Amino acid sequence: MTIEPNSGRVEAPARELSPLAELVAMWFKRLGRAIKTLRLYRSENPFVVQLREQISQEILDLVQRHGGMDLRVRPSEILLEDQPVVRVKQRGPGSVIFPGPEEEFPFLLYRDGIRLLRFLPKLSTEEVGTFIEAMAIAGRRGLSQDDLVTLLWQANLVHIQIESVPLEQTIYLSSRPTEGRGRGSGRGLAFGWSPSGEEIHADLGQVAGSQGLHKDNFDDWELPGGSVDVVQAYARLLPEMETALEQSQTEWVQEWVADPQYEAPDVLRLLLSLDPSDEMRRAVVHSVVTWLVASIETYDWSAAQRALELLVEFDPERALSLDELNASLAEIDTESCAEHLDESEPLDQARFFALMVGLGRPALGLAVAVMAQARRSRTRAASLTALAYLCRDCPETLEPHLADTRWYVVRNIVFVLGQIGGHEVLGQLTTAAHHPELRVRRQVVLALGSVPPDERRPLVAEQLDSDDPRLLSAALNMLARDDDPEVGRQILARITAPSFERRRETSQHALFAALAEVADDSMVPALDELLRAGGWFAQPTYTRSAAALILCRIGTDRALAVLETGLRDRSEAVRNACLEAMDSRSRL
Template identity: 25%
Template sequence: MSGPSAASTEVESARKACGRLHQAYSSSRLYPSDHPTARNTLGEFVDALESHLDVYGFMMLRVEEDRLVFEDEEVYSHEEVRSSVAFLMFRDGIRFVTFYPGIEAGEIESFVDCLAHADELAAVEHDLSTALWERDLQHVEYEVVDPFLGGGGERLRDQALNELRETVIRRLSELSPGSGGAGPQGGQPEQADPESMTLTPADIRRGEQAVADPSDALEDFTVVLLEIAGISGGSPKGEEALARALALVTERILDSGDVDALDLVVSRLRSLEAQGRRLPEFARDVVGEGMTSARLTRLIASIGQVPPVEAARVERVLREMRDWVLPTLLELLAESADKAVRKTALDLLDAEGGVPARHLWPLMADPRWYVVRNAVQLATGSGAPELAGHLERLLRHPDARVRREVIRSLDAVGGARSAALLARGLSDEDPSVRTLAAHGLRRHGNRAHIAAVQVHIDSREFETRPAEEIAAFLQAYATLGGEATVEVLGKLWKRRVFGTRPLPVRLAAIQALGEVASPSAREALVDAARSGEVPLQRVAARALADIQARMRGAGG
């Protein structure tokens, strides 16, 4: 009986919070942030959300085009779609949003502010997910449809391929010395003499004229050069001239914004590289040399200026040329004033095999916090032996956002040295850094690190810390110490004669006992389940159920 009723109450609580969210969003659009109406509606949303999180834990909402869904129940919709917070998030690719306990009023206000100004972001080539990412909200998590997944762009049809083949054969015949204008019947490109493919000064002039003349000649000449690039064995001078001519036409293509032609060049170069007919250095010479930061910025910015199908095509081309333009991407990451461009550059750099670490060390000394944070994020998967030394130095960085990324990196890397540095992070001045460090040490530490955790638990001010931090420390303590921690955890949740500990401490201690799962820990949880205090009973029951599930799984 209590199960369905409790579920219904939880859904109603989420529905109330979403209703308050809409009111806060609407008021923030109409009034200045310091207006009484805006402040009141924001305060009501803060109260409703915090109340839900205090009772039920995190709140995950599925974002659909015209509604928000919680536990498969609709908890929000709005008749006017354009004024719907669900539509705003859905439009910019957000499919799930989750709020976690411990969220601060400032984070909630930032979230509402981003929604209220979502329509203004398009004017500055920004989107909602990027705006939220820049706010670095620690207790708000959102899942975005990745713009760099999936295909995109149209494929050439058979007829177009046939026409292209005829053009290539005709142009190759024209370019071959002594061919006498044999035309399409003069032989297939694969059978041409490599020496006859060497570009003459006249060919180079023709290429430069094609570059200067924005006509169909540019496309035809590009096709010819790409076909010649597929035939190896030319003289060194011919190879150099070929790379120079292709670089010239590629620069012209970039300046003209012709995505069709750029797609052709990149796809063909990728194909030649995959077939082993050209080394990666050739494509870097052709595309990378001419890819200035201004050209790459224009290409990235075009994503928000074209229809979705065309935008997907640009994104695919960017992915395919990524390895050839790494230096320019790194330059944008550090120097671009456009946050959306920086985020796209970061996404590209973080894809595939990452970035060679040697390019990232200088960025970690940059005075701008976001450059350092992004460099740490990119370096995490590099496996470079020097990484730990850089992370150790950055644990003293003045900006907490950098230190948080350092802790995440140490957690991802793992190992004995990372565990030692995570233990140092427990004493950081910022609560969010300490919380992340405790979670990381729980995964990578050992019994030697128990003392580093316990010194905080024993401190007088521990009970005044945020609930999320208290829970992280006690879970790390239980995981690292095992059976030896049961007595201390048992004392933490029980009532005292003089002054009972705060509820977050008692609840976290019960949750931590569930990590131990020994007979004495289960006995302590049974006592908590019989305590007569409903919040403690609920948490203890869940912990016991989790232990039983793990035991069944281990036995199966």
């Protein structure tokens, strides 16, 4: 016996499989991985073609070697004879074991009504390929227009047969009071008489008696009035049968080749013209939303664009479709969508993001999720452009994403805010400016370049307290754009602060270099104090030399007078700093 950790469930040891069952089980595992790949890439991809041929050849060899195969389908397992070749493993809430891709097959087949899957000996590669394609289509998450039974029936397979549950059955219940029932009493449904629990909960199959769910019901068949020679009757019917068969096949091919996407708009418009009521419009809009989301899930961007155009026509204000769009788009598998876009051509990516812009705010969450999960820079760049268009009129909708725990997502959202620009994004950038990640704050400084100078200046000046060279450099460059005395005062305040001497040498040099570019005559007194700091015991320091050089660069009479006075100072360090500054002036 084995007990899975933290599950509380006891499982019997796995039964040993026969050699054939082991081969079939391995084929289903490879089929599961292959179908997962088929959903990511186009069908004409060389790798997909090779993979499909390999999987098909494996099952062909098995079927031809063993003369056919019957697979019984249950909700949680697929049986070859009485041996489970696919079984859904039981997992507890604490289990870390991930299900294999083949474990979805039992429920997928059973859900669509298939109870037996039979592979005949003359199975062909084309039939196996059709079966694999049907499994891939029916197993996609979310909305699906066809089930497996329909897909396999339309494919008209000869050597792959299925047994499925009947579409309609009749339930017979007793039409008498529950007391005193006899075995041979009548059947029917009588008004006002509720069937007993024994009748409802019985095994609804082909059982003895008049109650239950009967597969064979011949009560309403008329008995023939005479007899004919079967061979002669068949010969008389054969010409008409061949004509009817040819016509039916021609109509079937035309129906199969015709794309319903191009016929659907006219049908929906006709429905609205025949019944312009609000109820009909809601039903039509629901159909279009379903079509739109299903096209996105199958990566058919052209069909999704047609559905969107139809949605704009039927519901231009989104009054009927907004809630359903928000709910349906939130259920899309964004990870698979991002993987598909990473492998797509630029034109397909452009179609997807144009679709997102056309959808508007309901597509915001999907666009952000694709941006966060994409692995290629081209995909991320396209998603950021789409987000900038989506939120240009309402940048506040991006604010919830600034709380994302992934720093790179926050940085990219800040980039989008910078592309939008204007005073409307200042509140969101203020929030991001206090993010603990330096790379986010550096992006904030760059994004503030699109905000009006008077509004961005206090926020940029806060970043002068950072000791990160790249962040400090970005903030100084941004402040240098403004021809405003306040910029110099902000820089000078950091230089004269007591903590300045404890800052990195590179940060000190950057602040003095920036001050030299913006300093004016109003800063001479503060620079004079830096020059003479220390009195008689003054020592040569970088701060003293830099102050003297900035005074020389200002070059006004007031600044030069300070330097000339410093040449006669009693401190040798002050005299040397002034002398070096005057020498540099004479060399210019």
